[in-house]
Amino acid sequence: ENQVEHSPHFLGPQQGDVASMSCTYSVSRFNNLQWYRQNTGMGPKHLLSMYSAGYEKQKGRLNATLLKNGSSLYITAVQPEDSATYFCAVEDGGFKTIFGAGTRLFVKA
Amino acid sequence: EAGVAQSPRYKIIEKRQSVAFWCNPISGHATLYWYQQILGQGPKLLIQFQNNGVVDDSQLPKDRFSAERLKGVDSTLKIQPAKLEDSAVYLCASRRTSGQDGEQYFGPGTRLTVT
Numbered sequence: 001e002n003q004v005e006h007s008p009h010f011l012g013p014q015q016g017d018v019a020s021m022s023c024t025y026s027v028s029r030f031n032n033l034q035w036y037r038q039n040t041g042m043g044p045k046h047l048l049s050m051y052s053a054g055y056e057k058q059k060g061r062l063n064a065t066l067l068k069n070g071s072s073l074y075i076t077a078v079q080p081e082d083s084a085t086y087f088c089a090v091e092d093g094g095f096k097t098i099f100g101a102g103t104r105l106f107v108k109a
Numbered sequence: 110e111a112g113v114a115q116s117p118r119y120k121i122i123e124k125r126q127s128v129a130f131w132c133n134p135i136s137g138h139a140t141l142y143w144y145q146q147i148l149g150q151g152p153k154l155l156i157q158f159q160n161n162g163v164v165d166d167s168q169l170p171k172d173r174f175s176a177e178r179l180k181g182v183d184s185t186l187k188i189q190p191a192k193l194e195d196s197a198v199y200l201c202a203s204r205r206t207s208g209q210d211g212e213q214y215f216g217p218g219t220r221l222t223v224t
Contacts, residue, residue, distance in 0.1 A: 031211075102151050
């Protein structure tokens, strides 16, 4: 069964710290992996996409790496406005997208 | 560029009643998705359209849920009859087309409460 797992489920860094989260996935055929951010009461917002193992992407204070069966996301110098739930989503070869349960980030001021 | 529009934003119904949600995707986006998001969980794909054809509906409870995308633009998702476990946020998303950059654009969702 295709699935995506997140670690940790909850993260509570101090403002200015680095927040580190990851996901692992199991899919029959891998197409791409995306990270999304969701604020309360809103739909998820796409952060970045990655396509093959070893792929790295930096976007502002976000830094993501795609591993063989997972991905890591780092947010440097976290701010209170970074508080949200971060989801990893994997698209399989049939273009079906599977989301994990997410990592809830709460940045302490 | 206008985003994905959904209505209503909130709906409260009693079990066994029916309900319909509407989605207007971003103009020109061929792919449209309906997701169900239960509190504390990630979005779960219910159905995916490419233009007005169904690409995947393997997780759609077809005995009570139905969806259509007439003319490859707007879409409606219907639940009839609703059960208590259908209480969730229903998210619509669109994308230019499958097979390219995975970026999906999500609407704000419809929060359904079944009592």
